[in-house]
Amino acid sequence: MSLTTAxxxxxxxxxxxxxxxxxxxxYALISIVPLLWIFATSFKTPPDSIAYPPKIVFQPSIEGYCxxxxxxxxxxxxYINSLGPATGxxxxxxxxxxxxxxxxxxxxxxxxxxLIIAFGSTFCAVFLGTLSAYGFSRFKVPLADDxxxxxxxxxxxxxxxxxxxxYLMYRELGLSDTALGMILLYTAVNVSLAVWLLKGFIDEIxxxxxxxxxxxxxxxxxxxxxxxxxxxxxxIAATAIFCLIFAWNEYAFxxxxxxxxxxxxxxFIPTIIGEGGQDWPAVAAGTTIFLVPIxxxxxxxxxxxLRGITFGAVRK
Amino acid sequence: xxxxxxxxxxxxxxxxxxxxxxxxxxxxxxxxxxxxxxLLLLAINIFPLFWAxxxxxxxxxxxxxxxxxxxxxxxxxxxxxxxxxxxxAMQTTAHFVFWTILLQTLIGFTLAWLIDRKFRGHAFWxxxxxxxxxxxxxxxxxxWRFLYEPQIGLFAYAxxxxxxxxxxxxxxxxxxELAPWSIIIVDTWMWTPYVMLICLAGLRSIPEYIYEAAxxxxxxxxxxxxxITLPMALPFIMLAVLFRGIENFKMFDMVNLLTGGGPGSTTxxxxxxxxxxxxxxxxxxxxxxxxxxxxxxxFGLANIYVKALNKVKQR
Numbered sequence: 001m002s003l004t005t006a007x008x009x010x011x012x013x014x015x016x017x018x019x020x021x022x023x024x025x026x027y028a029l030i031s032i033v034p035l036l037w038i039f040a041t042s043f044k045t046p047p048d049s050i051a052y053p054p055k056i057v058f059q060p061s062i063e064g065y066c067x068x069x070x071x072x073x074x075x076x077x078x079y080i081n082s083l084g085p086a087t088g089x090x091x092x093x094x095x096x097x098x099x100x101x102x103x104x105x106x107x108x109x110x111x112x113x114x115l116i117i118a119f120g121s122t123f124c125a126v127f128l129g130t131l132s133a134y135g136f137s138r139f140k141v142p143l144a145d146d147x148x149x150x151x152x153x154x155x156x157x158x159x160x161x162x163x164x165x166x167y168l169m170y171r172e173l174g175l176s177d178t179a180l181g182m183i184l185l186y187t188a189v190n191v192s193l194a195v196w197l198l199k200g201f202i203d204e205i206x207x208x209x210x211x212x213x214x215x216x217x218x219x220x221x222x223x224x225x226x227x228x229x230x231x232x233x234x235x236i237a238a239t240a241i242f243c244l245i246f247a248w249n250e251y252a253f254x255x256x257x258x259x260x261x262x263x264x265x266x267x268f269i270p271t272i273i274g275e276g277g278q279d280w281p282a283v284a285a286g287t288t289i290f291l292v293p294i295x296x297x298x299x300x301x302x303x304x305x306l307r308g309i310t311f312g313a314v315r316k
Numbered sequence: 317x318x319x320x321x322x323x324x325x326x327x328x329x330x331x332x333x334x335x336x337x338x339x340x341x342x343x344x345x346x347x348x349x350x351x352x353x354x355l356l357l358l359a360i361n362i363f364p365l366f367w368a369x370x371x372x373x374x375x376x377x378x379x380x381x382x383x384x385x386x387x388x389x390x391x392x393x394x395x396x397x398x399x400x401x402x403x404x405a406m407q408t409t410a411h412f413v414f415w416t417i418l419l420q421t422l423i424g425f426t427l428a429w430l431i432d433r434k435f436r437g438h439a440f441w442x443x444x445x446x447x448x449x450x451x452x453x454x455x456x457x458x459x460w461r462f463l464y465e466p467q468i469g470l471f472a473y474a475x476x477x478x479x480x481x482x483x484x485x486x487x488x489x490x491x492x493e494l495a496p497w498s499i500i501i502v503d504t505w506m507w508t509p510y511v512m513l514i515c516l517a518g519l520r521s522i523p524e525y526i527y528e529a530a531x532x533x534x535x536x537x538x539x540x541x542x543x544i545t546l547p548m549a550l551p552f553i554m555l556a557v558l559f560r561g562i563e564n565f566k567m568f569d570m571v572n573l574l575t576g577g578g579p580g581s582t583t584x585x586x587x588x589x590x591x592x593x594x595x596x597x598x599x600x601x602x603x604x605x606x607x608x609x610x611x612x613x614x615f616g617l618a619n620i621y622v623k624a625l626n627k628v629k630q631r
Binding site: 012016017018020021023024025027028031032033034035037038041049050051052053054128129131132134135136138139140141147150151152153154156157158159160161162163164165166167168169171184185187188191192195220221245248249250251252255256265266267269270278280283284287290291294295297298299302305306309310313314 | 342345346350357360361363364367371378431434436444449450451454455458461462468483505562565566587591594595600603607614618
């Protein structure tokens with residue numbers, strides 16, 4: 001506790017605090033400009049997005065979101081006039097650009113793939129991780145340190161290097177471009193983080209609880225289920241969010257091992273193109289939708305953040 | 317005590333009943349709990365690793381699976397060590413790792429030190445600063461291509477606004493001189509908060525009484541910084557440096573989307589070379605050998621990391 005209270009004798013002076021505060025606020029504001037720009041661009045029309053000088057004040061439009069979710073084909077004005085009245089805002093906007101909506105784009109299925117793969121792999125990694133972490137925390141496992149190092153070391157392999165044999169293996173097993181293949185792979189990558197983080201959390205739960213439960217006649221397994229798990233929920237939730245963020249953000253494996261049915265959003269978003277190059281409002285719209293869940297999670301996680309990013313090495 | 321009672325009860329009862337009383341033995345349970353993880357890692361990490369080692373001694377090409385595979389011995393490794401392109405890629409990687417770590421450590425530590433002054437609202441602004449590092453490097457890196465666009469891009473516009481250089485001359489991604497810096501800037505923007513957060517933990521771990529004692533001894537602020545703050549935060553700084561070093565050594569996603577290794581091969585870091593060799597030229601055997609060399613290098617770093625980690629934990 002005393003570590004987090006202000007230094008009493010050596011408290012920084014008011015001026016020092018003021019200067020420090022100003023610099024930090026300035027850095028924070030500058031560092032979020034790119035993110036604000038993504039958000040702003042997603043509400044620009046394509047001509048506004050590529051205006052010079054860059055437009056800070058503009059008429060908001062949801063054309064980017066329309067373009068993100070649809071594919072469009074160019075048509076002659078005569079053909080467009082021959083159609084019935086526009087069925088919605090997107091339809092109307094697209095027609096003004098001499099185009100008609102041809103169908104839904106791949107964004108929604110890719111986004112759903114991201115959800116399935118991220119949640120599936122997180123569930124598996126946290127499940128396996130909780131069991132292993134409990135095993136390492138409570139029992140004398142022979143070569144425990146070596147095994148823990150082995151588990152962690154798998155995280156240090158460059159993804160592209162791992163991807164070469166995985167690519168061949170998945171081709172043989174028919175797992176290429178399948179959600180199952182990606183879930184297995186992300187589980188393997190995340191389980192190392194889950195074991196290390198959860199071991200730290202479970203180490204902090206006093207053994208006396210389980211011992212008391214076992215004296216009351218519970219078996220070890222029941223004691224684990226009824227006393228340890230309920231106390232580890234915060235740790236498990238934090239670990240799950242870290243695994244979720246990794247799987248959600250992952251690009252290298254997804255780009256090399258998926259191309260169609262199982263492709264996730266990160267390799268898909270950069271391929272969104274309009275006429276004559278990248279459709280930046282649509283890309284920005286996709287990016288915004290993709291980033292929002294992570295922003296929410298970051299705020300939820302801020303107290304556990306340090307622990308998560310250092311594999312539990314640093315705890316507050 | 318009761319454990320002993322359970323034991324004696326278990327010993328006195330016949331086998332199947334004993335198992336029911338005691339449940340699974342602790343040892344059995346430990347292995348039951350740990351083995352699924354180990355098996356998964358063996359299947360998804362270790363088996364492919366050994367396959368890659370095998371392939372690294374062959375001329376196998378993944379796009380011609382039916383061709384006869386020839387054993388080349390160490391020829392692939394010899395060719396890699398003599399390959400000019402590989403050495404250039406390693407230099408590019410070293411340049412990238414060196415500058416990103418230097419900038420992130422300097423800026424990150426300074427920010428942490430300032431936040432530790434505990435001005436009003438520091439917790440809120442810290443959270444804002446942390447946001448970039450949680451985002452997908454691929455998706456955000458991709459958007460930086462737009463920010464870097466000469467003329468219409470916000471970055472080029474802001475730089476030209478400050479320096480008065482015409483914005484069309486600020487070709488961050490296509491200029492051979494500037495492209496390596498374009499990836500350093502994005503990486504520094506994303507990951508400085510990471511270093512900052514770890515440094516902040518280091519600064520907050522320094523007990524207040526040490527500063528109080530220094531104050532009693534009339535040590536100057538400057539002296540306190542160099543003899544207390546920096547040495548005591550050093551293990552944390554080292555930890556951050558090692559984590560960033562390993563991560564940036566493997567860097568792929570952000571660079572692949574931002575520059576794709578270009579222009580030419582000026583930003584071709586090791587992972588990009590590996591991808592080009594493995595998935596564009598389909599030299600599977602050759603690229604496996606390169607992958608193994610990278611493994612060994614990262615593994616060396618990982619070992620140093622674990623030693624530093626133990627040092628931090630001992631405090």
